[in-house]
Amino acid sequence: MIAENLLNEFIQIAGHPGQMLSRYKKEGKKVIGILPYYAPEELVFAGGMIPMGIWGSNNKTISRAKEYCATFYCTIVQLALEMLLDGTMDWLDGIITPTICDTLRPMSQNFRVAMSGKMPVIFLAHPQNRFGTPGLQFCVDQYTNVKNELEKIADRKITDEDIRAAIHIYNESRVARRTFVRLAAEHADVVTPVRRSGVLKASWFMKKDEYTVKLSRLNAELESLPPCRWEGTKIVTSGIICDNPHLLAILEENHIMIAADDVAHESRAFRTDVMEDDDPIMALAKQFAAIDYDVLLYDPASSQNRRGEFVADLVKKSGAQGLVLFMQQFCDPEEMEYPYLKKALDSAGIPHIKLGIDQQMRDFGQARTALQAFADVLEISK
Numbered sequence: 001m002i003a004e005n006l007l008n009e010f011i012q013i014a015g016h017p018g019q020m021l022s023r024y025k026k027e028g029k030k031v032i033g034i035l036p037y038y039a040p041e042e043l044v045f046a047g048g049m050i051p052m053g054i055w056g057s058n059n060k061t062i063s064r065a066k067e068y069c070a071t072f073y074c075t076i077v078q079l080a081l082e083m084l085l086d087g088t089m090d091w092l093d094g095i096i097t098p099t100i101c102d103t104l105r106p107m108s109q110n111f112r113v114a115m116s117g118k119m120p121v122i123f124l125a126h127p128q129n130r131f132g133t134p135g136l137q138f139c140v141d142q143y144t145n146v147k148n149e150l151e152k153i154a155d156r157k158i159t160d161e162d163i164r165a166a167i168h169i170y171n172e173s174r175v176a177r178r179t180f181v182r183l184a185a186e187h188a189d190v191v192t193p194v195r196r197s198g199v200l201k202a203s204w205f206m207k208k209d210e211y212t213v214k215l216s217r218l219n220a221e222l223e224s225l226p227p228c229r230w231e232g233t234k235i236v237t238s239g240i241i242c243d244n245p246h247l248l249a250i251l252e253e254n255h256i257m258i259a260a261d262d263v264a265h266e267s268r269a270f271r272t273d274v275m276e277d278d279d280p281i282m283a284l285a286k287q288f289a290a291i292d293y294d295v296l297l298y299d300p301a302s303s304q305n306r307r308g309e310f311v312a313d314l315v316k317k318s319g320a321q322g323l324v325l326f327m328q329q330f331c332d333p334e335e336m337e338y339p340y341l342k343k344a345l346d347s348a349g350i351p352h353i354k355l356g357i358d359q360q361m362r363d364f365g366q367a368r369t370a371l372q373a374f375a376d377v378l379e380i381s382k
Contacts, residue, residue, distance in 0.1 A: 003190060003221040006214065011198035014243075017052070017205040018088065024050045024207070025091045030153060033095035034204075035080055035104070035111075036240075037264055037296060039124060040284045042170050042274070043147050044096075045208060046162035047154040053204025054080045054095070055265055056359045058244045060088075068110040072330045075358040076241065077107045085114060094120035094153050096146065100296050102332055122149045128298045130289045139285035147281070163280035173212045174270040177203065179219050181260065181267060185318065188257035189228040193248040196258055200266045201243050233378040234259040236315045238341075239326035240334065241265035244361065247326075250368050254375040259318035262311050263326075268294060295337045307337070308344025315350050321378040322351040324371070329358040351377060 013020060024031050030049040034041060041051040056079035065081040083089050095115065097108040112121040124146055127138040147158050180199060184191035191199075199218070203211050232255030242248070242263055251258070261267045274287040291297060293310040315323050323345060327334050338354065345352050353374045355367055 003218060003225070006218040006221065007191070007195045007199065009214070010202040010218075011195060013205055014198040014201035015245075020205045021052060021089075021091050030093040031091065032150070032153070033084075033089060033092045035095060035097050036076065037098055037100045037104075037269075038126060038288055038291065039096045039098050040143050040146065040288075041208075042163060042166040042284060043143065043150055043158065045169065046166040047147075047150045047156065047158045049093070049150070049154055050207055052092070054083070054089070055204065055241055055243075056080050057083060058246075058359050058361075060086075062360065068114050069107060073103050073107065074240075074328050074330050075360050076328065077103055079359055081107070081111060081114060084111070084118075090118075092119055094122060094149075096122045096124055098124045098126060100126055103330075120149065120153055122146055126288060130285075130298070131300070136282065136285045136289060139288055140281050143281050143284055160280050163284075164276065167274045167276055167280060167283060169209050169212070171273045171276065173203065173208045173215075174273055176212045176215045176219060177270045178267075180215055180222075183219055183222040185234075185257070185259045186227040187222050187225055188230050190222070190225065193251045193256070193258050194245045197243050197245070197248055197266075203270075204265075230257055232256060233322075233375055234318070234320040235378070236260045236262060236311070236318055236320045236323045237266075237326060238262040238311060238323060239264070239357075240328045240331060242326040242357070244357070244359070246364055247357065247361070247367060250364060250371050253368075254372055256371070256375055256378075259320040260314055262293075262314055264294070264296070295333050308341045309348075311341060312344045312348035312350055315345075316348070321381060322353070322374065324374070325352060325354045326357050327354055329356050351381065 021031055031052050032044045032049050033054045034051045035054050044051040056076035060079055060082055062078050062082055064085040065078045068081060069078060095111065097111050099105040099108050108123055115121050125142055127135040129135050130139060151158055177200065184196045234257055237258055243265060272287055272291050275283050278286065293307045295307060299306060353370060355370060
């Protein structure tokens with residue numbers, strides 16, 4: 001079955017990003033590591049280089065990174081630094097470090113110190129108040145600085161036409177990923193939670209046009225299949241990242257499918273397109289300003305709990321019976337937002353469960369018990 005083969009290819013890429021890094025370097029490409037969140041990957045692509053996401057690892061243990069940061073920092077950034085220190089990322093030609101949260105802000109300097117003399121570290125400070133002329137101009141200035149630093153690494157100029165072409169390719173990729181998310185919900189018998197995660201995770205490690213061609217083939221195969229009649233339960237997932245196959249396999253064991261997601265590593269990353277009829281760097285700044293319903297971004301209407309209502313509405317529109325919140329340990333923004341999110345979900349009559357996770361998890365006993373009980377509750381309420 002072609003769909004099965006394509007799904008397995010994506011899972012292989014998602015599980016072994018080092019192989020992709022090795023391949024691109026052997027092809028003579030320069031590769032730039034991209035830390036979370038919302039770095040303008042289009043600028044890297046426009047410079048003829050490969051953006052490669054760095055979102056920690058489920059397979060490593062924190063050791064050397066402890067020399068540079070507090071133990072209560074989230075494991076995503078600690079493990080990102082660990083891989084840069086232990087040689088896993090030695091083939092990178094540079095990294096971009098956004099500062100969108102209270103952990104990434106100081107860690108950006110730790111990355112700079114730790115990588116001094118090893119590779120360039122490009123600092124990116126997004127505007128918190130990103131609306132209106134001052135916020136947009138600040139973002140343009142920051143993106144222009146990123147572009148200038150990338151030009152030094154690429155040893156070439158990055159033109160407006162280069163950026164426009166990259167924006168077009170990335171928009172096509174966003175459309176393809178949104179289509180896949182819809183099709184995954186319609187074909188949950190084929191696209192299990194582990195496979196769904198693998199397809200979306202692979203996008204962080206592949207050249208975007210190459211990824212989109214492969215994903216479009218998979219989408220076409222899924223479109224040709226009859227939609228399945230799902231007899232199990234349906235959920236929406238939320239959080240920063242939930243890509244651990246051992247954890248996602250528990251959903252499969254309990255006949256739980258993912259109808260939609262509000263995950264930063266997944267749908268939040270491709271929810272908003274870039275306008276293609278503008279000055280290209282301003283267009284990228286306007287895209288950042290247009291991103292909405294994200295716990296990490298300033299919301300001038302936050303007193304109205306707009307994000308909570310958005311998530312509750314997402315659950316209803318997807319046909320899911322409940323929500324699973326995968327909350328990163330020591331993630332202050334998520335922990336502070338949770339009471340408002342819980343209130344919105346409770347008001348909408350939507351059952352939910354909150355699971356504390358990190359990328360050092362090796363024992364999934366408690367998560368298995370909690371998800372089994374939640375599946376039973378959802379099954380009763382159907």
